[in-house]
Amino acid sequence: MKKPKLEDIAIKIGVSKTLVSLVLNGHGDKNGIKKETQEKVIALCKKLNYKPNQMARNLRLGKTNTIGLIVADISNTFYAKMARGIEDYCNKFGYNLIICSSDEKDAKEASIIKMLKEKQVDGLIISSTLVDNTEILALKNENYPFVLVDRYFPEIPDTNFVVIDNYLGAYNAVSHLTEIGHQHIAMLSILPFHITSVRDRNKGYTDALLNAGIKIDHYLLCQIPFENIEIGVELEIKKILSYKHKVTAILAVNQNIAIATVKALAKLNVKIPDEISLISFDDLPFFEIMNPSITAVDQPLDTICNNAVEILMNEINHKGNGIEKVQLVLPTKLIIRNSCKTL
Amino acid sequence: MKKPKLEDIAIKIGVSKTLVSLVLNGHGDKNGIKKETQEKVIALCKKLNYKPNQMARNLRLGKTNTIGLIVADISNTFYAKMARGIEDYCNKFGYNLIICSSDEKDAKEASIIKMLKEKQVDGLIISSTLVDNTEILALKNENYPFVLVDRYFPEIPDTNFVVIDNYLGAYNAVSHLTEIGHQHIAMLSILPFHITSVRDRNKGYTDALLNAGIKIDHYLLCQIPFENIEIGVELEIKKILSYKHKVTAILAVNQNIAIATVKALAKLNVKIPDEISLISFDDLPFFEIMNPSITAVDQPLDTICNNAVEILMNEINHKGNGIEKVQLVLPTKLIIRNSCKTL
DNA sequence: TAAAATTGCTAAACCGATTTAGTTAATGTG
DNA sequence: CACATTAACTAAATCGGTTTAGCAATTTTA
Numbered sequence: 001m002k003k004p005k006l007e008d009i010a011i012k013i014g015v016s017k018t019l020v021s022l023v024l025n026g027h028g029d030k031n032g033i034k035k036e037t038q039e040k041v042i043a044l045c046k047k048l049n050y051k052p053n054q055m056a057r058n059l060r061l062g063k064t065n066t067i068g069l070i071v072a073d074i075s076n077t078f079y080a081k082m083a084r085g086i087e088d089y090c091n092k093f094g095y096n097l098i099i100c101s102s103d104e105k106d107a108k109e110a111s112i113i114k115m116l117k118e119k120q121v122d123g124l125i126i127s128s129t130l131v132d133n134t135e136i137l138a139l140k141n142e143n144y145p146f147v148l149v150d151r152y153f154p155e156i157p158d159t160n161f162v163v164i165d166n167y168l169g170a171y172n173a174v175s176h177l178t179e180i181g182h183q184h185i186a187m188l189s190i191l192p193f194h195i196t197s198v199r200d201r202n203k204g205y206t207d208a209l210l211n212a213g214i215k216i217d218h219y220l221l222c223q224i225p226f227e228n229i230e231i232g233v234e235l236e237i238k239k240i241l242s243y244k245h246k247v248t249a250i251l252a253v254n255q256n257i258a259i260a261t262v263k264a265l266a267k268l269n270v271k272i273p274d275e276i277s278l279i280s281f282d283d284l285p286f287f288e289i290m291n292p293s294i295t296a297v298d299q300p301l302d303t304i305c306n307n308a309v310e311i312l313m314n315e316i317n318h319k320g321n322g323i324e325k326v327q328l329v330l331p332t333k334l335i336i337r338n339s340c341k342t343l
Numbered sequence: 344m345k346k347p348k349l350e351d352i353a354i355k356i357g358v359s360k361t362l363v364s365l366v367l368n369g370h371g372d373k374n375g376i377k378k379e380t381q382e383k384v385i386a387l388c389k390k391l392n393y394k395p396n397q398m399a400r401n402l403r404l405g406k407t408n409t410i411g412l413i414v415a416d417i418s419n420t421f422y423a424k425m426a427r428g429i430e431d432y433c434n435k436f437g438y439n440l441i442i443c444s445s446d447e448k449d450a451k452e453a454s455i456i457k458m459l460k461e462k463q464v465d466g467l468i469i470s471s472t473l474v475d476n477t478e479i480l481a482l483k484n485e486n487y488p489f490v491l492v493d494r495y496f497p498e499i500p501d502t503n504f505v506v507i508d509n510y511l512g513a514y515n516a517v518s519h520l521t522e523i524g525h526q527h528i529a530m531l532s533i534l535p536f537h538i539t540s541v542r543d544r545n546k547g548y549t550d551a552l553l554n555a556g557i558k559i560d561h562y563l564l565c566q567i568p569f570e571n572i573e574i575g576v577e578l579e580i581k582k583i584l585s586y587k588h589k590v591t592a593i594l595a596v597n598q599n600i601a602i603a604t605v606k607a608l609a610k611l612n613v614k615i616p617d618e619i620s621l622i623s624f625d626d627l628p629f630f631e632i633m634n635p636s637i638t639a640v641d642q643p644l645d646t647i648c649n650n651a652v653e654i655l656m657n658e659i660n661h662k663g664n665g666i667e668k669v670q671l672v673l674p675t676k677l678i679i680r681n682s683c684k685t686l
Numbered sequence: 687t688a689a690a691a692t693t694g695c696t697a698a699a700c701c702g703a704t705t706t707a708g709t710t711a712a713t714g715t716g
Numbered sequence: 717c718a719c720a721t722t723a724a725c726t727a728a729a730t731c732g733g734t735t736t737a738g739c740a741a742t743t744t745t746a
Binding site: 081286 | 419
């Protein structure tokens with residue numbers, strides 16, 4: 001017994017496939033199909049377990065009910081949680097998620113965008129790593145529905161984005177450190193630094209220092225290449241520990257750097273917080289249970305996800321037609337734990 | 344300028360769309376299309392940036408080049424890493440991944456399977472939570488390509504699966520504990536316990552105890568409901584700590600339980616490993632950097648992923664036609680760190 | 687030089703739904 | 717009783733590719 005199609009149902013009942021289609025899509029009454037006929041159709045479909053062929057539907061309707069999510073790496077907890085939030089919220093609207101990891105590689109991300117477009121996903125949610133914004137501009141020019149999350153392009157006006165206030169997040173974290181007496185604070189940042197989130201966090205770091213009347217020492221803003229975090233962090237930490245002024249606190253630019261920092265400090269047998277204080281930008285369940293627990297900047301992930309999906313759905317439903325672009329900058333929260341020592 | 348379609352190309356060059364399609368699919372030579380004509384077609388397609396409409400292709404070819412992955416929760420590190428491995432390996436074959444989280448809920452998983460089938464994904468990779476195997480049986484009967492990972496159904500013969508040797512993993516972990524002198528070992532396990540991985544780990548635990556000549560105390564095999572791990576673990580730990588025989592070691596059935604255990608022990612101010620030893624089934628990067636670092640059973644995730652995809656691709660290419668089912672049970676590795684004390 | 691083979695290409699069917707523009711028969715209206 | 721309206725339904729176009737079956741013109745073979 002093959003999978004039944006519309007025609008099979010139609011023939012069995014002795015009506016046209018138009019009628020069957022109308023009934024199944026709830027347009028029966030509107031088109032004056034007799035109640036009795038409608039019931040017959042529905043009963044037979046149930047009996048034969050008829051399911052419309054989505055490929056055919058997609059083709060006809062020009063819609064896949066699928067959206068694409070592009071992140072640096074889905075195995076990273078931050079993006080995994082984001083993916084889950086987006087998945088759940090998309091499902092509510094009857095959409096599914098195709099998830100792709102760009103590995104922070106320009107070329108890979110560009111090719112993923114192309115691929116997803118070819119695959120005719122109805123929209124994209126992108127945490128972009130691109131320096132070269134050609135692909136994003138292309139999306140914009142084609143009116144392809146998309147929302148940027150986590151990172152945006154200041155130089156491209158009128159695009160939807162949902163990001164956090166990275167600047168203020170870092171600013172507040174560093175201010176917390178200066179308030180409890182720290183003067184020599186290093187920032188373990190990351191390359192590529194063109195990514196807005198990184199750039200803004202770096203700026204928040206320096207501005208908070210300036211505001212506290214501390215001279216900026218560029219030697220203390222360390223940039224660790226994405227591909228080689230573990231080794232990079234260890235190297236930088238060794239460097240700053242042997243620096244002329246004793247560094248007493250570190251702000252890690254994201255969870256991966258924070259993890260690598262904890263690891264490196266343990267290896268070098270430097271105690272947190274007694275010998276050095278640490279704040280992580282990004283919170284993790286682990287940070288709460290570690291010994292010591294780690295002070296962290298928490299991102300409102302659910303809010304990010306829900307808003308991103310909401311905006312995208314709106315775009316899709318209006319086919320990007322002249323609806324206003326939404327640009328959200330959400331606040332972060334500093335969760336103070338036991339990794340920072342008052343001097 | 345609209346998106347060009349096959350016909351547009353054909354008309355511009357003055358040939359049929361058949362010809363264009365043949366050339367683009369590399370069947371030009373085979374069908375005796377002049378080199379010159381072929382070049383013209385390819386040049387124009389490049390110039391107009393022609394991309395075939397995948398929905399149309401899908402419909403005609405009956406293929407979506409998409410596979411579905413069902414896990415309990417994509418935000419869980421274990422599944423996130425698994426998803427990444429599968430994503431990468433699928434890409435190699437030109438496939439994309441739709442990822443869905445079942446939350447260990449029977450009904451949700453069943454409806455996801457149905458939905459993905461309707462969506463006409465070419466195959467499924469499932470870490471199933473189902474007690475009721477109806478849906479899996481249905482897949483099997485329809486010859487729908489699928490591979491079970493992480494968990495399988497012993498009662499359904501002739502299905503592909505890739506799992507780890509949960510029994511031996513737990514057996515070895517507990518044996519390690521008995522070898523270093525532990526006698527009173529608790530297992531923090533989980534509900535639903537019908538899941539093969541859980542059941543096998545539980546069995547490994549009891550058998551290792553028996554083998555070491557230790558009497559089984561069912562009181563020490565604790566089953567914590569999936570929905571409420573944190574509170575459940577804390578409760579159970581309080582219980583076993585106040586037990587008549589002093590429990591000196593714990594085996595946590597998975598990473599979530601292990602994390603909750605560390606948290607609860609910290610809260611109760613019970614020191615690892617001095618007061619209690621701990622082994623986690625599932626390793627995590629954190630376990631290496633924590634203080635103390637946590638001894639863990641490591642799963643060969645890459646091997647699981649690659650094999651699962653490989654098997655699925657094979658199924659898809661043979662349309663499930665009488666090819667032999669593959670059943671892989673992979674070995675685990677006990678990584679000994681500092682969370683277990685020799686008595 | 688007629689038949690066979692080859693070269694180069696195409697018309698039309700097909701995948702399976704949705705939707706537009708009708709049709710037919712029954713009923714209502716003036 | 718002629719005409720308009722309504723109720724109930726449908727034929728055919730459409731989405732945009734792939735594929736089957738085959739045509740016409742040229743070249744080769746016997």
